[in-house]
Amino acid sequence: MGADHTRPAPSAPPRVRRILVAAVVPLFLVTVVAALVLWPRDTRQPAGDADLPRYHGTVTRVVTEPCPPTPDTPEGGPGGSTGPCGTVTVAAEQGPDAGRQVEAPVPAGPGAPRVEVGDRIVLVELTDPADPTTKSYHIAEHQRGTPLVWLAVLFAVAIVAFGRWRGLAALGGLVASFAVLLGFVLPGIGAGQPPLLVAIVGSALIMFVVLYLTHGISAQTSVAVLGTLGSLVLTGVLGALATAATHLTGFGSEDATTLSMFQQDVDLHGLLLAGIIIGSLGVLDDVTVTQAATVTELAHANPGLSRRQLYRAATRVGRAHIASTVNTIVLAYAGASLPLLLLLIADSRPMSEILTSEFMAQEIVRSAVGTIGLIAAVPLTTGLAALVTTAGRRAVDTEPPRPPAARPTVERNDALEALGGAVAGRHGPERSTEVTW
Numbered sequence: 001m002g003a004d005h006t007r008p009a010p011s012a013p014p015r016v017r018r019i020l021v022a023a024v025v026p027l028f029l030v031t032v033v034a035a036l037v038l039w040p041r042d043t044r045q046p047a048g049d050a051d052l053p054r055y056h057g058t059v060t061r062v063v064t065e066p067c068p069p070t071p072d073t074p075e076g077g078p079g080g081s082t083g084p085c086g087t088v089t090v091a092a093e094q095g096p097d098a099g100r101q102v103e104a105p106v107p108a109g110p111g112a113p114r115v116e117v118g119d120r121i122v123l124v125e126l127t128d129p130a131d132p133t134t135k136s137y138h139i140a141e142h143q144r145g146t147p148l149v150w151l152a153v154l155f156a157v158a159i160v161a162f163g164r165w166r167g168l169a170a171l172g173g174l175v176a177s178f179a180v181l182l183g184f185v186l187p188g189i190g191a192g193q194p195p196l197l198v199a200i201v202g203s204a205l206i207m208f209v210v211l212y213l214t215h216g217i218s219a220q221t222s223v224a225v226l227g228t229l230g231s232l233v234l235t236g237v238l239g240a241l242a243t244a245a246t247h248l249t250g251f252g253s254e255d256a257t258t259l260s261m262f263q264q265d266v267d268l269h270g271l272l273l274a275g276i277i278i279g280s281l282g283v284l285d286d287v288t289v290t291q292a293a294t295v296t297e298l299a300h301a302n303p304g305l306s307r308r309q310l311y312r313a314a315t316r317v318g319r320a321h322i323a324s325t326v327n328t329i330v331l332a333y334a335g336a337s338l339p340l341l342l343l344l345i346a347d348s349r350p351m352s353e354i355l356t357s358e359f360m361a362q363e364i365v366r367s368a369v370g371t372i373g374l375i376a377a378v379p380l381t382t383g384l385a386a387l388v389t390t391a392g393r394r395a396v397d398t399e400p401p402r403p404p405a406a407r408p409t410v411e412r413n414d415a416l417e418a419l420g421g422a423v424a425g426r427h428g429p430e431r432s433t434e435v436t437w
Contacts, residue, residue: 016391020222027229031204035184038198040191053125055095056143057102059115063087064106084108088115088139090123104137113141120146166214173210180206181278189274195267196236199274203232203281211285219388220292227288227381232277235284235373239276242365248272251358272362280370283325287374288381291318295385307390311382318378326371337363 064086086106092098104123107113115121120143128134159167185202189195207228215221250256250268259266294314298305305313334341347354354360 016219016388020219020388024222024225027204028208031201031208034197034201035205038188038193038201039184040187040193053095054140055098055123055125056093057090057121057123058093059088059117059119059121060091060101061089062106062115062117063089090121090137090139092123092137095123095125102137104139107139113139115139115142169214173214176209176213177206180209185274185278189266189271190263192265195270195274196240196277199277200232200236203277204229206281207232207285211289215289220296220385221289223381223385223388224285224288224292226384227291227377228281228284230380231284231288231373231377232281234376235280235369236273236277238372239273239365239369242369243269243272246361246365248358248362248365250362272366276366276369279366280373283329283370283374284377287318287321287325287377290321291378291381292385294318295382295389299389307386310389311386314382314385315378318382322375322378325374329367329371329374 064084067085084106085108088104088106090102090104092100092102102123107115113121122140122143123137124140126136126138128136156171159171161167163170180202184205185198188198188202207225211221211225211228215224248269250270250272251260256268256271259271260268291314294317295310298310298313343354355364
């Protein structure tokens, strides 16, 4: 979220509040109506019963042994299995063999979990298609529930301890964001609704709930809401134009290809645009809230600043914020896409072909469109905030400031005489402080 300012912003005059209400309330009602229309009612069920039984257990013994050679290669040859091989004994905690010791092969292959005695793991039960009475267990992964719960508790305690009530409100906004994503956006896209439209409506819902819940209902928050919504629309338009100009299909990642195998009618191009919009929302509300708060603080610190001076001063702050945020976005994408970046080194094709391929062009468009929308949020939000702040000042500060009262001459002379006499009595009659005063 944006910067936290615990001191409440000055109240806007009634005329400005009416204008903001007339602008924000219809947008909120349109968002709610669109969400009700697009709300998924008939969620699709996965084709077939492909879910394997999964049971919890604890590793009690691990026995490793040399892997046997493959039929096509001699023992110890370069083409043999690299292992590891052996058996793992697991105390099953769930399923038909709960309370018993079961055996599973040592996990092998790329990405296989490394298990030791005492590890809490997840077993998968496999049944032989030729003989349904024959079953075997395999280790799928480690149990991660307990560490994740403790990490979530530490995360919540740190936020509330530092942010207090504002931190608690931020946690509420985070819960609301996940509720909208898991309850509306993902089921809506899975039910066959247009991904771009679902993403825009879902992002607007998140924006309204999170911003007003975290920062309170005020003119300053309403300005941030309008700036965020305008930047989201611009990001969506630029994303549609950029993906059309670069002929992106949405099949630029292995995840998208796998998804198309399970849901053949999903709009992967629209899903790409939806990802751009939702990914931009988190950074957009940070910038818009910060810019609206900056204008408010500048006007409070120096009420004599004009509308243009407020805009220029806050824009300078926004430039510094954007400069650091752009670097943050690039590093975040780089950290999340390290395997993708390693392909640049492993691929033998020319760099020009790699950069213009589907999977790299998709990431470039995502970063560029999100950054342009972020930059546009600064002047848009700053201009709206300057208009609201200066309008409030003209409505409230109608009386000109009074000049400071002049010090009475008699009191000044008495003070000089007292000081002069004291100094004269201490250092002699020839010393006086009147000239110095």
